[in-house]
Amino acid sequence: MESSDPSPAAVSKTQEISVPPVEGVAGGGTSYGWVDGGLQGSHLGSSVIDPTKVHSADLLHVWSMPSTANVSQQEAPRPLEHVNLLAARNERESFQIALRPKVSWASSGIAGPVQIQCTDLCSSSGGRLVVGQSITLRHVVPILGVPDALVPIDPSSPQINLLPGETTAVWVSLNVPCGQEPGLYEGEICITAVRTDSDSKADSLPKSERYQLYKELKTCLDITESRDHSSSEEMILRLSSTSTTLRRMLVLPAFQDCHENNGLGDMMDEDVMNNVAVRVKLSLTVWDFTLPLTPSLPAVFGISETVIEDRFCLEHGTKGWYDALDHHFRWLLQYRISPFFCRWGDSMRILAYTCPWPADHPKANEYYSDPRLAAYAVPYAPILSCTDAAKNSLRREVEILKTEAHWSKAYFYLWDEPLNMEQYEVIRNISNELRTYTPDVRILTTYYAGPSGSELAPSTFEAFTKVPNVLRPHTQIFCTSEWVLGTREDLVKDIIAELRPDLGEEWWTYVCMGPSDPQPNWHLGMRGTQHRAVMWRAWKEGGTGFLYWGTNCYEKAMIPSAEICFRRGLPPGDGVLFYPGEVFSSSKEPVASLRLERILSGMQDIEYLNLYSSKYGREEALALLEKTGAYLGPDRYAHDHGPVDVMRGEVYRTCRS
């Protein structure tokens, strides 16, 4: 009745009670119905709602949200607007459709099911983006309460259930093939409230009724097939008895709709659907830029082979094991990611390899030559067991690969974050060995500090920047954590100053546990732009590659459909960018996270920025990133989607032919 904010004022007997009742809210009573738009709809009546007879707009809110929005269950409805998107060829552009029930129309537990149907997108010149191929729908499912998993919606039965008082989102992705003709593509998505299966009783036949039918049919059969056709009277009797039984069967409730509409009215009528659906208009401008097949920035991401072996109960080296790894490799490639499989040994010793097959296997060439693969890890097998056989096999491996055109994409990743001179020594020894096989070997080393045991205190920034001095020529790819920079972009020049590009030295970056909020990273619960900004940051800072330690590093389980638990001690989502499909359905296809889609978007943004750089220079591209408000620094970047579209639109406007 009174306002409770700020807190009660009776701290002393004579002190003022300071807060008057909120006007129009006091008592809650006089304010009844004062909110505009209190749900009107007495035409729906007070009985159970038949969604085929009511416009779906009366039953649910439908509105669109950008791909960088985290649409929570409490997301408030917005007006429905025409969706306008821009995409290059070989680009995926996504947005979301948010749905929230206004009323409940199902008979139990849920508010009601909705059907989501998308038309093909067509251009006036006959171009077409086909649903199911170029257009996909996925249901946004919360993980730890945060929208994250994108569970494919079965195209043959594109329905999801809405819950009372909850907003649900559908993730719509448009994949523009390389050969797609530029132009304006238009189509629409129809959202229709439908009946639940259990509500349309006609579809199911209760066991009791089915058994009754069965018995009656048997009875009839007993009567008709008797071989004893003694008399006409007897036969007349039998025919008449059969008729009676048949008539009784035909009036069973199960057949009611067969009478009514000749059996053709089971599906919701196409016309009804057209009349009651909420339509989301969709326009996609495909422009005459084709994202390069090979990502400009190699982004190498780890897949734990151990996690795959455990969860899918696969023995190392079996056909099932090869199939599973192959499946994961192909699936991740579509995200402009260059996968490597990995297994950790003692300390931070790591076996990293992109292709599970040896270099002389036909699959090896298929993997390494794939233009979508920007970099690949060559397995340094002796890291796990340092036998002569392992060494010989490695030598053969290198001897085959170094003659190939794709050898320039090769790297060795031997040790994750070496911390002391002893670990550095291991890298040096391996490097010396590898360079006897070929001098142009590339070794990648991740680090976030200098080594202990050298003359510099390991935890100083100076020791960190001097790592190239200690590891030269035993590392070519110096891969440092963004965490070290914090918000100090200016420190980048100190890192780069220590490198020798003339010797082929490169600077790459990585994120993992750190940096944390508000800097860009891929933890669950961060903003969508924060996820996407990881790649903006990498591009702006000028690194020439990026590493992420794990995409499937959830907790151990021995059942494909086992619940996903994030590893304790890691921020939620860290090291997990997709989920096993089996957790959500009977599909074996991995389920992408929102975060993985935003990584792809960030990778695509890099190509836009590189296109702009190629026309107007890198300085202008940096200026574009800043002036649109997309990204100014690790703690200053767009919070909402607007600047992202402005930036991409500006590249389109200035770079289209």
Add this chain to the structure above:
Amino acid sequence: MESSDPSPAAVSKTQEISVPPVEGVAGGGTSYGWVDGGLQGSHLGSSVIDPTKVHSADLLHVWSMPSTANVSQQEAPRPLEHVNLLAARNERESFQIALRPKVSWASSGIAGPVQIQCTDLCSSSGGRLVVGQSITLRHVVPILGVPDALVPIDPSSPQINLLPGETTAVWVSLNVPCGQEPGLYEGEICITAVRTDSDSKADSLPKSERYQLYKELKTCLDITESRDHSSSEEMILRLSSTSTTLRRMLVLPAFQDCHENNGLGDMMDEDVMNNVAVRVKLSLTVWDFTLPLTPSLPAVFGISETVIEDRFCLEHGTKGWYDALDHHFRWLLQYRISPFFCRWGDSMRILAYTCPWPADHPKANEYYSDPRLAAYAVPYAPILSCTDAAKNSLRREVEILKTEAHWSKAYFYLWDEPLNMEQYEVIRNISNELRTYTPDVRILTTYYAGPSGSELAPSTFEAFTKVPNVLRPHTQIFCTSEWVLGTREDLVKDIIAELRPDLGEEWWTYVCMGPSDPQPNWHLGMRGTQHRAVMWRAWKEGGTGFLYWGTNCYEKAMIPSAEICFRRGLPPGDGVLFYPGEVFSSSKEPVASLRLERILSGMQDIEYLNLYSSKYGREEALALLEKTGAYLGPDRYAHDHGPVDVMRGEVYRTCRS
């Protein structure tokens, strides 16, 4: 790879990088599988799981939680323990069963359905608490992300769906009838993972197949019922043709299981169920105390008639309207609540009445005499339209009621929180009028401040305590907001000091928007003990009654199943203690909130404390409340359930005969 907490350390080039990697977590790789109890279960295999063949304990976590726990979707599993409860006769005691999938066994969208079956609870002497009557199961459904709505689980199909990575709770209530024999009652709840309906295909008959059946039956009928029995040959032919068609029907897939098991094997086999179920053992001690039918503390709660009229599209005064009010009245009575219907007029003028029928209607006596009703509001109809007819009708009403035994329960509630002398004047005038009808009229007035326009500044605590001086003899029930006290219980004596019990004056309290956290109230998102403590507070402070303004005061809507929106400007849940059943299912039964159940528990606790007082004195009962840690003050009370059970157990131990 490194720890990100605290924040990045690279604030200066030479500053220390202070945080070493977390042991065993660095890299995320070496720590793989280090959590004990990583889900083992390779015996489940890697294919789709058949829940009838696997123990449900391998598929889901099951554990119990007390009624004061808010079991969130992220609630972590605990060990399953035997549930031990204590209840008096005429008491409801509740607890929760939390469920969380370990794996997914359904084919799409959900982790899988579970069946929840409770046995009757039986005592060794033959006593029985029957499922469906004395034992109810409800599904805890989140509202604004907070567990709140208790949606009944259909006893004929007691299933709920579990979602991947989400904890779900079932609310189990044991209602002990007045006549129940004391003793130890035992039983169990079986939780069984089951197949989804769509997975057990035999239950459904596809439309196409059904229509085929229908056509074949028609064909047979055409053949058999022809009246043209010309020849025996003809009839033999017809019988034979019918047989052929019948045989074709009998081998349809729909009838497959009818052949196999004679139609009896449709349900999950009882034995299978017994073998694979998770069993929650349940013991209830019913003791020889019977909660008084009439609550010791009258708790009067408002029901908005306007909200009912709008949502259920009912015209005032029609049969449907009376039925709806009657339904709400009866339903709320079970919560030891004395309902009043209300409608707000200008300013904070209020029409409050407990019975929609006039005093001379048989229903009026039924309502007012109900022993569960502790107090009732007599409608002061002229508050809305001050006609002679209204006045005459009121006089007749009072003249009838004042002769009845239940008249001592009657009160008038005329104005919600009068704020100035003008509004006080209205109350005085009505009081003068009412006292001409009968001198022993009781008027209830709510307030949280003194009136403006008197000699004292209205917002001082002094003006607030002096209200009885201003309203005497025009108010008997001085009903003040707990918000005014804040955490200062000691101020209670200043309020009471101003009252004249010799004139029948009473002090009641209320909560509404305030007080806010950490004080007890019924807002969504507060702790369970915080909800329950409202009544502990009322009892400890010594008020003789309690008022709550609204139980169904959500936003306006004109459709029974419309989404529930809390009114803007009010804390979530304020004024809403139950929901329309239609929002959650086709049931018209209101859906209680967790908070309403906790109010009931608090009302029951009061009877325990009064029993203890009656034996050992109020001081000892106050000491019990304190020493068990249940309630020490408005900002010091139990956070967890333990002290609640200790307090109740102590009353049982010391007061049983």
